[in-house]
Amino acid sequence: MSAPPVRTRRLSLLSTGELDRARVLDTLINNLDGMAYRCLLDANWRMIFVSQGCLALTGYSADELVHGETLGWEDITHPLDRARVRGQIESAVALGQRFAAEYRIRTESGQIKWVIERGIGVLDEQGELVLEGFIEDVSSQHALLQARQQAEERYRSIFEHASEGIFQTTVEGRYLAANPALARLYGYPSPEALMCSLDDIGRQLYVKSSQRERFRQLMEVHGEVLNFESEVYRADGTRLWISENAHVVRDAEGRALYYEGTVQDISERRRYQEELERQANHDMLTGLPNRILLADRVEQAIARADRLGYYLAVVFIDLDNFKFINDSLGHGAGDELLKAIAARLQHCVRGTDTVARLGGDEFVLLLSDHFRASTVISQLRRVLSEIGQPVMLSGREFHVGASLGVAMYPADGEDSDTLLKHADTAMYAAKNSGRNTFQFFTRELNRVADERLNIEAALRHAIEHDELEVHYQPKADHRRRIVGVEALARWIHPEYGPISPDRFITIAEETGLIAPLTTAVLRRAFAAARGWNRQSAAPLRIAVNLSARLFLSGDIVAHVAGLLQEAQLPPALVEIEITETVFMGDSDAVVGILRDFKALGVQLAMDDFGTGYSSLSYLRRFPLDIIKIDRSLVTGIEHEEEVAMIARAVISLGQSLRKTVVAEGVENPAQFDFLRFQGCHEFQGYLLSRPVREHEITELLQAGGVLAAPAVRPGSGFAPLA
Ligand code: C2E
Ligand code: CA
Ligand code: CA
Secondary structure (H helix, E strand, O other): OOOOOOOOHHHHOOOHHHHHHHHHHHHHHHHOOOEEEEEEOOOOOOEEEEOOHHHHHHOOOHHHHHOOOOOOHHHHEOHHHHHHHHHHHHHHHHHOOOEEEEEEEEOOOOOEEEEEEEEEEEEOOOOOEEEEEEEEEOHHHHHHHHHHHHHHHHHHHHHHHOOOEEEEEOOOOOEEEEOHHHHHHOOOOOHHHHHHHOOOHHHHOEOOOHHHHHHHHHHHHHOEEEEEEEEEEOOOOOEEEEEEEEEEEEOOOOOEEEEEEEEEEOHHHHHHHHHHHHHHHEOOOOOOEOHHHHHHHHHHHHHHHHHHOOEEEEEEEEEOOHHHHHHHHOHHHHHHHHHHHHHHHHHHOOOOOEEEEEEOOEEEEEEEEEOOHHHHHHHHHHHHHHHHOOEEEOOEEEOOOEEEEEEEEOOOOOOHHHHHHHHHHHHHHHHHOOOOOEEEOOHHHHHHHHHHHHHHHHHHHHHHOOOOEEEEEEEEOOOOEEEEEEEEEEEEEOOOEEEOHHHHHHHHHHHOOHHHHHHHHHHHHHHHHHHHHHHOOOOOEEEEEOOHHHHOOOOHHHHHHHHHHHHOOOHHHEEEEEOHHHHHOOHHHHHHHHHHHHHHOOEEEEEEEOOOOOHHHHHHHOOOOEEEEOHHHOOOOOOOHHHHHHHHHHHHHHHHOOOEEEEOOOOOHHHHHHHHHHOOOEEOOOOOOOOEOHHHHHHHHHOOOEOOOOOOOOOOOOOOOO
């Protein structure tokens, strides 16, 4: 098989001294992996010499190639590569340069091999231009390279076409790489745009900015994060939920180089989960929370009540006629009724309260944030009256009543189960006591509720029969001259005796009786003021209290205007006292009403100033004329530096805003002197006069309108500061 070495003329012509070198060269050449050659620059690349490696490389013997008349290197070169290789070689030769060409050959057995040919054009012994060079098999390197290229392309393709977002970021939170899927996920037109816009992932991407820090900590501790779920912002500000899997890439010394990982959109799964949760926690018919969620809410509400020191009421509701309707009209009508009741109950509660349905016709209310039992009672009465409204079912009108049982936290139970059980017990008591009513679990509260109901009925009666009285408390200037009076409602119950306005005004506000009550007080006060002003030359102003609830009701300004008209009283003589509660509502609406009052010509006073939180800002924003410093800021003014300081600040603020400053609850000369020297304009309190009947004011005015000089107690006076 192995062909004898072919010697060229050149080798055989060498001298003896050079022969050894030629032999060494010969051995070398013939033992190299590959084929040394000399060939003609003709159309067929005919070989003049090839080394023994020829056989291994091509499968042809050296003889076949060198002496065979038909076989040239051109034939062995792959047809597709021939033109390119020839071009490459010819241009190198023309420039006298070496060349290196990579191409395929077809071996004798038909196998395709990749070779690299390195050579140069030289002049042979006859001065003819020939090629000399070396051709070696690089098929295996080529395959390797190709494999690597293909792998890289594959990875790039995965990166580019993956449906998951893929990223590399610095530890600090800057993107090093992002794929198109990530850009799409986050709403950017391209990965480049994403990388440009998001240069602080921690602050810009996560909705909860602490998320990035958690991510970083997990990476530090575990070197990876798995299914790390977060809510993130898209480029347009909308949000989506993602899950991240990532790991740290480290250098040889173990230092963190960067993070690398994938991102999946899990919004859909989240929604699905939420929907499942909703279904598990809600009653399907009415959409209300069910027993499971209710228990949860009760526990939360207990924690809240503990924190804020409020009461919590758990109210068990059972409809009185449900079974009858369900049986006689069918389940469809029954369902309609339950849905209607659910909607009404939701209408009766506040945002912090819960309405739940336990099944059948059993509902539960969870009422939070009550700081006294009486407001719970008012709310229960509203619930009963809402449920009692007629319902249309199958074209007919029905009246449904309900029995309510109430358990209060903390008195009637410390946990959800106990509270519900006791509310249920109370509900049965309500059913037994004649339906369409409520019962507390605790007897004492039932007594309070009864009494309260009695007072409410009596108040209604008193208002209807005009049995409320109005007393007037003078307001004086610094020389104790009466400049005005405040009208204060009084109610003396034939059985309970005098009832404090703090008590009955609250009840009136909770039951809606405040409107007729206020009308009655204003009517009397305006008439009295008209009378006093007719008699005396100096104008006497009349101050009336307007409850916040009424203030915000639709036509209050027109209503007051009507009463003024009726009494023939100039509006300039009237001061309307309102409390800060008014300003907690919709401030545009409030400003509108205040402006309308101003336009009517009455003065506006802020009552109980200093008891709220942000009083100062109200003063600047709203068009008020008078500030009444609350009694709590006057009590102790003479011996508590802090109280004195606040009062001083309020007075000087009032002055700088050009408001009339009135002090209420002035009980002793020391307080009077202090306030006077601070520049307070008007004074009201027991020191000057208690609230008195109308005729007593008339007498005071007739006597000159100056209130008796207080007896100065030694040692209680203030040194004038002015
Ligand atoms: P208010 O508007 O702050 O009325 C001043 C209250 O302080 C009156 O209590 C008055 O009797 C009392 N007072 C006056 N000077 C002194 C004093 O030197 N020392 C002490 N300790 N108390 C003094 P009253 O009459 O019990 O009224 C309580 C609250 O009831 C009033 O507080 C007002 O908010 C409300 N109110 C009374 N009448 C009406 C009314 O007709 N309509 C409305 N909406 N509320 C009213
Ligand atoms: Ca007042
Ligand atoms: Ca007051």
